[in-house]
Structure formats: C-alpha cells, structure tokens
Amino acid sequence: MFKKFANWAKSRGGVHPIGHKEKSAESAIRPASLPDMLYIPLRQHAGASAIPIVNIGDKVAKGQLIAVAPTEVSAPVHASSSGTVKEITDIVAPHPSGHTAPAIVIKTDGEDRWFDAGKIEDPFKTPPLELADKVAQAGIVGMGGAIFPAAVKLKQGAKHEIKTVLVNGSECEPYLTCDDRLMREKAEHIITGARLVRYILQAYRVVIAIEDNKPEAIKAIQAAAAPFGSIEVHIVPAKYPMGSAKQLIQWVTGREVPAGARSTSVGTLVHNVGTIFAIYEALMLGRPLISRVVTVAGAAINDPGNVEARIGTPISHIIDECGGYSKPPEQIIMGGPMMGMPVISDNAPMIKGATGILAFSEEEMPSKNQSPCIRCTSCVKACPMGLLPLEMASRVNAEDFDSADDYGLKDCILCGACAYVCPSHIPLVQYFQFAKGKQAIAKDAKKKMEYTVNLSVAKQNRIEEEKAAKAAEKAAKKAARQKASQARKAKSKPAPTSAPESTKEESNEQ
Amino acid sequence: MSSNILQASPYAHVGIGVNGIMLQVCFALIPATAFGFYLYGWPSIFLFAVTIISAVVTELLSLHWLKQPWYRILDGSALLTAWLIAMTLPPWAPWWIGVLGAFFAIAVGKQLYGGIGQNLFNPAMLARTALLITFPLQMTTWVLPAPFGTETALTFQQGLAITFFSADIPDALSGATPLGDLKTSLTLGVTASEFIATEFSYIQAILGFTPGSLAESSEILILLGAAFLLWRKIITWEIPVALLSTVVVLSGVMYIVDNTSYAEPLFHLSSGGIMLVAFFIATDPVTAPISRLGKVVFGAGCGLVIFIIRTWGGFPEAAAFAVLFMNGFTPLLDRYFRPRPYGRSAKGEPLPLPTQIELAREVNNLK
Numbered sequence: 023m024f025k026k027f028a029n030w031a032k033s034r035g036g037v038h039p040i041g042h043k044e045k046s047a048e049s050a051i052r053p054a055s056l057p058d059m060l061y062i063p064l065r066q067h068a069g070a071s072a073i074p075i076v077n078i079g080d081k082v083a084k085g086q087l088i089a090v091a092p093t094e095v096s097a098p099v100h101a102s103s104s105g106t107v108k109e110i111t112d113i114v115a116p117h118p119s120g121h122t123a124p125a126i127v128i129k130t131d132g133e134d135r136w137f138d139a140g141k142i143e144d145p146f147k148t149p150p151l152e153l154a155d156k157v158a159q160a161g162i163v164g165m166g167g168a169i170f171p172a173a174v175k176l177k178q179g180a181k182h183e184i185k186t187v188l189v190n191g192s193e194c195e196p197y198l199t200c201d202d203r204l205m206r207e208k209a210e211h212i213i214t215g216a217r218l219v220r221y222i223l224q225a226y227r228v229v230i231a232i233e234d235n236k237p238e239a240i241k242a243i244q245a246a247a248a249p250f251g252s253i254e255v256h257i258v259p260a261k262y263p264m265g266s267a268k269q270l271i272q273w274v275t276g277r278e279v280p281a282g283a284r285s286t287s288v289g290t291l292v293h294n295v296g297t298i299f300a301i302y303e304a305l306m307l308g309r310p311l312i313s314r315v316v317t318v319a320g321a322a323i324n325d326p327g328n329v330e331a332r333i334g335t336p337i338s339h340i341i342d343e344c345g346g347y348s349k350p351p352e353q354i355i356m357g358g359p360m361m362g363m364p365v366i367s368d369n370a371p372m373i374k375g376a377t378g379i380l381a382f383s384e385e386e387m388p389s390k391n392q393s394p395c396i397r398c399t400s401c402v403k404a405c406p407m408g409l410l411p412l413e414m415a416s417r418v419n420a421e422d423f424d425s426a427d428d429y430g431l432k433d434c435i436l437c438g439a440c441a442y443v444c445p446s447h448i449p450l451v452q453y454f455q456f457a458k459g460k461q462a463i464a465k466d467a468k469k470k471m472e473y474t475v476n477l478s479v480a481k482q483n484r485i486e487e488e489k490a491a492k493a494a495e496k497a498a499k500k501a502a503r504q505k506a507s508q509a510r511k512a513k514s515k516p517a518p519t520s521a522p523e524s525t526k527e528e529s530n531e532q
Numbered sequence: 533m534s535s536n537i538l539q540a541s542p543y544a545h546v547g548i549g550v551n552g553i554m555l556q557v558c559f560a561l562i563p564a565t566a567f568g569f570y571l572y573g574w575p576s577i578f579l580f581a582v583t584i585i586s587a588v589v590t591e592l593l594s595l596h597w598l599k600q601p602w603y604r605i606l607d608g609s610a611l612l613t614a615w616l617i618a619m620t621l622p623p624w625a626p627w628w629i630g631v632l633g634a635f636f637a638i639a640v641g642k643q644l645y646g647g648i649g650q651n652l653f654n655p656a657m658l659a660r661t662a663l664l665i666t667f668p669l670q671m672t673t674w675v676l677p678a679p680f681g682t683e684t685a686l687t688f689q690q691g692l693a694i695t696f697f698s699a700d701i702p703d704a705l706s707g708a709t710p711l712g713d714l715k716t717s718l719t720l721g722v723t724a725s726e727f728i729a730t731e732f733s734y735i736q737a738i739l740g741f742t743p744g745s746l747a748e749s750s751e752i753l754i755l756l757g758a759a760f761l762l763w764r765k766i767i768t769w770e771i772p773v774a775l776l777s778t779v780v781v782l783s784g785v786m787y788i789v790d791n792t793s794y795a796e797p798l799f800h801l802s803s804g805g806i807m808l809v810a811f812f813i814a815t816d817p818v819t820a821p822i823s824r825l826g827k828v829v830f831g832a833g834c835g836l837v838i839f840i841i842r843t844w845g846g847f848p849e850a851a852a853f854a855v856l857f858m859n860g861f862t863p864l865l866d867r868y869f870r871p872r873p874y875g876r877s878a879k880g881e882p883l884p885l886p887t888q889i890e891l892a893r894e895v896n897n898l899k
Contacts, residue, residue, distance in 0.1 A: 388545035
C-alpha cells in the first residue's frame with residue numbers, strides 16, 4: 023500500500039489519451055491470407071541491413087534464411103512463405119520520407135511449405151548462451167516497436183546479474199490491442215517464453231506488467247502464471263507512456279534508470295510480450311520470426327481487428343483482411359498514434375516492428391493550426407522524463423542544440439506526451455526529432471573529421487619515418503663507404519670498434 | 533491520402549486549444565463580474581463593454597500592422613486581458629480610462645513584445661499601473677455599491693452620463709476602499725484593531741459589499757472561479773498558496789508584534805484585489821515561472837511585495853506592482869529552478885549506479 027503511494031508520488035507526467043481500443047480488442051486474432059507477393063525489407067531492425075544470401079530465381083521455403091546479419095547488432099531475415107525469389111530490389115519502404123529501401127521480393131507458390139530447421143530437444147537443458155544464439159538466428163527484434171535485436175539484449179543481460187525480467191504487456195498506445203489479444207489467446211506460450219528468458223538470464227524473478235484497462239489479459243496471464251512461483255503479474259495503471267521501459271521499470275522496481283545507463287544497470291531487462299512470444303516460437307517450435315500480430319484500426323477501416331500477418335505482406339493486403347477502407351484515409355500510420363510513423367503508400371510492406379496499421383480519417387487527425395507558445399507548462403506537466411519541452415523547443419527553433427540538450431533534449435524519449443497536450447498545437451516531437459537528427463549528423467561529421475585528421479597525422483608521421491629511415495640508410499651507407507675507404511687506406515690496420523656505434527648514434531639523431 | 537505535408541507523431545491530441553484555456557478562465561470570472569455589475573450598475577457594464585471592445589479593436593489593428601493572421605484574435609487572449617483590466621478599474625471610471633487601458637495592455641504590453649506568449653510583464657497589470665500613475669484621480673475615485681433594485685441604483689441614462697459624459701458622482705455615493713480607509717485612519721491616530729472593530733465587517737468584505745474595483749471585491753466569488761480553474765487544471769496551487777500564505781505569515785507576525793499599527797491577516801486576505809491577483813493574475817502562465825519551485829518563489833515574492841507596499845508604501849493597494857516586480861524575475865527563476873529530470877540528480881548529473889548488493893536486497897524485500 024505504502025509502496026504504491028510512494029510510486030504515485032514518484033511517477034511523473036504522463037497523459038491519458040482516449041483508448042479507442044474497444045473495437046479491435048473484442049475480436050480474435052485473424053490469420054491473414056497468403057499474398058501473391060511478399061516484399062521483405064532487409065533492414066527491419068536497429069543496426070546494419072541484412073545481406074541477401076539467395077539469388078533471383080531461387081526456390082525458398084517458409085522460414086528459410088534469406089539474408090544474414092552482417093554485425094552483432096543486426097538481425098537476419100527469413101522467408102515468410104514458400105515461393106520463388108523474384109527480385110532483390112528497392113521498394114517503397116515504411117519510412118516517413120517515402121524513400122525506397124532494399125528488399126527481397128518473393129512470389130509465393132501457395133503451398134506455404136515450412137523449411138525444416140530442426141528444433142531444440144529440451145531448451146531448459148540447453149546452455150543459456152546457445153539459446154541466446156538461437157534467438158539471434160531467429161531474427162527476433164523488439165516487437166514493441168523498438169526493433170532492437172532481442173538476442174543482443176539477452177547476451178548483454180547474461181553478462182550482468184539480472185534480478186528482474188520485466189515482461190511489458192502495458193500497451194499504452196491508443197488504438198493498439200495486439201499485445202492484449204496475444205496475452206488473452208497465447209497466455210501459456212507467453213509464460214513459457216518468459217520462463218525461457220528467465221532461464222537464459224538466470225534471473226531471480228519474472229514480472230509481467232499489464233495495464234489495468236486489460237482485465238481479460240490480466241486474468242488469462244494470472245491463470246497461466248499460477249503454477250510457477252517466480253512469475254508475478256503486476257497490474258499497472260493505464261497511463262501513457264507506461265509501456266516505455268524507463269517508466270515501467272520505475273513503476274515496478276521503484277528505481278530510476280540512471281541517465282545514460284541501460285536497464286540492466288538496475289538489474290532489470292525489459293521485453294515486450296510480442297518479443298517473448300516470438301522467443302517461445304523460436305526456442306520451442308524452432309520457428310524464426312516470420313509473422314506477427316498487428317492491430318488494424320482507425321476510422322477509415324471497415325472492420326478493425328488484429329491480424330496475424332506475414333512479414334513483407336503489403337499493408338493494403340492486410341487492410342483488405344479487415345474489410346478494406348470505409349472512406350479514403352487521410353493518413354496511414356505504422357505503429358501507434360503517439361509514436362508511430364507516417365507511411366506514404368499502402369504498398370509498403372509489414373515489418374517486424376509494426377505494432378499497428380492505422381488508417382485515420384480526416385476527422386481523427388489533430389489540427390495543424392499552430393499558434394505561439396503561451397508557456398502554459400502543460401508539456402512540463404505531461405513530460406514523463408521531467409524535462410522542459412517548451413524551453414527545448416525554443417532552443418531548437420534557434421538551432422541552439424547544446425542549450426536544448428541542457429534543457430533536456432539529451433534525455434528526451436520522443437514519447438509525444440508534450441505535443442499531445444500542447445494547446446498551441448506545436449509539433450514538439452518534430453522539433454526534437456529534427457534536433458536529434460542534426461546532432462547525429464554533426465556527430466558523424468565530427469567523427470569523420472577526427473578520422474581524417476588522424477589519417478593525415480598518421481600520413482605525416484609515416485612520411486617522416488620514411489624520411490628518417492632513408493636518411494639512416496644513407497648515413498649507414500656513407501659510414502660503410504667511409505669504413506671501406508678507411509679500411510683500404512689503412513690496409514693493415516684493424517677496423518676501429520667504435521665506428522658502427524657512432525653511425526648508429528648519428529642515425530638516431532636524425 | 534490528400535495531404536502531402538507529413539506531420540510527425542503524435543497523431544492524437546487532448547483537444548483543448550489556447551482559446552479553450554482563455555475562455556475557461558473568462559468563464560471562471562463570470563460570477564465575480566456579474567456580481568460587480570449588480571453592485572455598481574450601468575456605468576460598470578458600460579465601462580466593461582468599452583474596455584473589451586477597445587481591446588478587440590486594438591488586437592485586430594496590431595495583428596494587421598504586424599502582418600499576423602487575423603484569426604489570432606480568436607485565441608481569446610485579448611478578451612481575457614481586457615476582462616481582467618476592467619475588473620480592476622474603479623467601477624464608475626470614465627470610458628476613456630477603459631479605452632486607454634485596453635490599448636496600452638494589448639498594443640504596448642503584449643504586441644510590442646512580439647505578441648502572445650512573448651511579453652515579460654502581465655499586460656493587464658501593466659495597463660492598470662500605467663493608468664494609476666497617469667490618471668491618479670480617476671483611478672482612485674471609489675464609489676459605494678449602488679446595487680440594482682435599491683434606492684441608490686442609477687438609471688440607464690444616469691449610467692450613460694457617468695461613463696460617457698463625465699457627470700459628477702453624487703457625494704453620497706463616493707467612498708473609500710477599506711485598505712485606503714485603514715491608511716487614513718492610521719494617520720488620524722486610530723489603531724488598526726479599532727478600525728477593524730468599528731469600521732469594517734468581514735462578512736461584508738468577503739461577500740464583496742465593500743467599495744472597491746469593478747469586480748474584485750467579492751472574495752467568495754473569486755474563490756469559486758478559482759476552484760473551477762484548479763479543478764480544470766488550468767492553474768496550479770503553487771503561486772496562490774505561496775502568495776497568500778506569505779501575506780498571512782508576514783501580517784500575522786507584525787500583528788502579534790504590534791496590533792495598533794498593523795492589521796490582522798484576515799483583513800489582508802479579505803481586502804483589495806489579493807484573491808483576484810493570487811488566482812487569476814499572478815498565475816498568468818506567460819509571465820510566471822515554469823517549475824514548481826520557481827512558482828513558489830514567485831508567489832512568495834508577490835506576497836512579500838504586496839505586504840510591504842500595503843504596510844509601509846505610499847499606495848493602499850499594491851497587487852499590480854507586486855506582480856510586475858516579480859514578472860521581472862521570471863527569467864531568472866526559470867534559469868535556476870528546473871525540475872529534476874528522470875535518472876538525474878537535482879544538479880543534472882546522472883544518478884549513481886546501484887550496486888548488485890543493493891539490488892539483491894531490494895528484490896528480497898519485495899518478496
């Protein structure tokens with residue numbers, strides 16, 4: 023009781039947007055039909071693009087590896103159905119710029135034939151790091167939208183002593199219900215997945231945090247967790263951004279993650295329920311991440327609901343599964359309305375991190391009529407990080423990014439709570455994204471500059487070294503010649519023993 | 533998709549705009565204002581209307597000159613500023629007082645600084661102070677309440693004459709504010725406690741029947757409006773509480789020390805515009821600090837200046853001066869008082885990393 027009160031006092035900011043979850047939360051997850059073409063982007067994760075290992079014309083099976091991860095912080099890509107590789111080309115990617123991105127295009131054969139990768143006998147008797155490798159090979163990334171490779175987190179976690187595995191089922195974004203449905207329908211699998219993660223990390227306990235607006239998910243998970251002592255279900259208040267790792271950790275453990283540190287530094291590792299489910303499928307069934315549950319909603323959708331869709335399915339195909347458009351959409355968003363990104367075309371494919379596909383009608387979009395800031399401090403009250411968005415924005419406006427950092431830009435999680443409440447409709451997140459982008463460019467440029475300077479210094483040194491070496495050689499030759507002539511002159515005299523030493527000294531001086 | 537201009541997230545909004553905030557504040561002012569109209573009759577209504585109209589016209593002209601979109605007028609800030617000025621004017625002041633006040637507040641107090649959100653000083657208080665210094669006679673001519681339905685109430689024509697044709701105010705109706713009265717009494721050798729016991733009624737003062745500005749004398753109705761704003765989370769408690777408690781503490785200490793020359797705390801709370809200032813004027817977001825601690829310091833500073841000027845200064849009331857004085861400190865307060873960010877100490881350093889032993893202990897305690 024007291025602890026809860028203390029948490030209320032500590033947990034700051036946050037907003038309570040209208041849920042809009044009712045429609046999609048009530049119908050069961052529908053499996054999407056097989057599309058004719060799959061457009062599987064090579065980069066669906068934080069880190070470098072995957073490298074294709076198939077050729078055009080190759081036959082591939084469902085779950086077959088088609089692109090490998092070039093680095094540790096990257097994820098491989100698998101075919102999400104059987105068929106023929108048609109093209110490896112640039113497609114319209116789910117990116118706000120509308121830029122294209124490389125993808126493998128597969129013409130499906132309708133057989134949906136699995137690739138037999140074999141599965142692990144008993145995962146709970148397999149060494150933890152081997153399991154973490156399996157997770158990496160399955161191409162699993164953070165399914166809550168963070169798209170950070172899950173295995174990297176597991177391996178980092180294995181190095182630290184993890185007390186708490188925090189399974190994030192709070193799903194605080196409006197409209198989204200994919201995690202809610204997953205928890206209701208796959209509770210046991212999620213519990214098994216959570217136990218596997220606990221085993222990999224050798225953690226003390228598992229906490230599954232669910233917002234109090236999902237009573238059925240809570241019931242299902244509680245029932246599935248009951249046989250296992252070390253799995254706790256925490257009911258957290260529905261509040262945005264409760265699902266943000268930092269905020270959830272604070273709520274559950276009472277600790278703040280120190281600035282610049284990772285969750286592991288406070289003995290906690292957070293995974294979304296979708297990620298946990300994917301880990302279950304990878305380790306228990308030997309299936310890589312080739313599909314996910316996605317919420318299709320918004321006023322422009324005829325029949326909102328949750329769809330289990332293959333990665334690479336065109337958005338338009340998934341929307342058709344939900345009865346198509348009821349009216350022309352004003353904006354299609356991938357993810358939730360608070361942090362999702364705009365998609366310029368519904369030809370873009372589904373990716374691993376897509377929690378939602380929202381087609382908003384004109385009335386649903388917020389006003390774009392921006393007016394000057396009146397310093398009402400609504401944004402300060404809403405900020406879950408305790409920052410000063412209005413001051414940050416005015417600094418970004420003046421392109422004074424260092425000062426913006428000083429007012430909190432460096433700690434900003436881009437959750438959008440500030441812009442959600444701003445009565446002046448100032449696009450604060452756009453300001454902060456812009457500033458962070460500029461900072462990244464400046465940082466890159468600085469790195470490049472340093473690299474160039476280092477190279478030129480190295481070149482200078484090398485030239486000097488070469489010069490020195492040449493001079494030394496010359497001196498040595500000269501000395502040798504002198505020695506030879508001296509030897510010739512004084513034929514009978516023995517060579518002075520000090521001569522080679524003096525040459526050495528000379529060359530050293532040079 | 534019809535629009536090509538892409539907007540960054542979020543694609544959701546709470547739904548209240550700037551005009552929503554301004555109009556709610558105006559709504560909260562209605563009870564006190566309506567009561568003012570009742571007490572002071574037609575002249576007060578005319579003065580109020582003239583002030584509002586002048587502010588709207590000034591705002592439109594300013595927007596035109598400054599090449600700003602005309603619809604900025606709809607944000608309601610000009611309406612609110614003019615409303616607050618009118619409430620603090622002597623109720624039977626001539627019409628040009630309202631016009632000049634509104635013009636000064638909007639054109640000089642707000643638009644010259646760069647428009648809404650840019651002004652350093654509260655425009656309404658700036659205008660009130662400018663009027664007080666420039667036209668001391670008109671700005672300190674107080675009248676006794678002459679409510680509608682009583683014998684002293686003015687007719688429509690009489691009201692027009694007072695506001696627009698500078699008709700003389702009947703001698704029987706001229707009065708003084710309690711704060712002014714106290715100042716005079718003290719110079720005449722009457723002690724503060726005697727004055728309060730004989731000349732002053734708390735009930736009358738709190739209800740608002742004592743002479744004063746157009747619509748700031750009814751503490752109870754101001755508090756009603758304030759409760760609405762607190763409930764709607766448009767204002768927060770920090771500034772009003774700090775301001776009022778500073779006045780209470782200071783006047784309480786002085787009263788205990790010497791009750792012949794210092795009035796008791798409740799007299800201060802029930803007199804003048806202190807409630808209006810505490811809840812509606814000092815809380816103006818544009819000119820108040822951002823952080824909670826900054827707001828507390830700001831409110832306390834206002835309270836301190838109010839008490840000093842009321843007690844030892846040359847003016848009986850000092851709320852406007854106090855707010856302007858503290859407005860000047862707002863940038864400084866914003867610089868030094870900031871909320872502690874998540875994961876950082878108050879100084880802005882990252883929090884120390886917990887040790888494994890600490891964490892283990894915590895987990896065990898939780899179980």
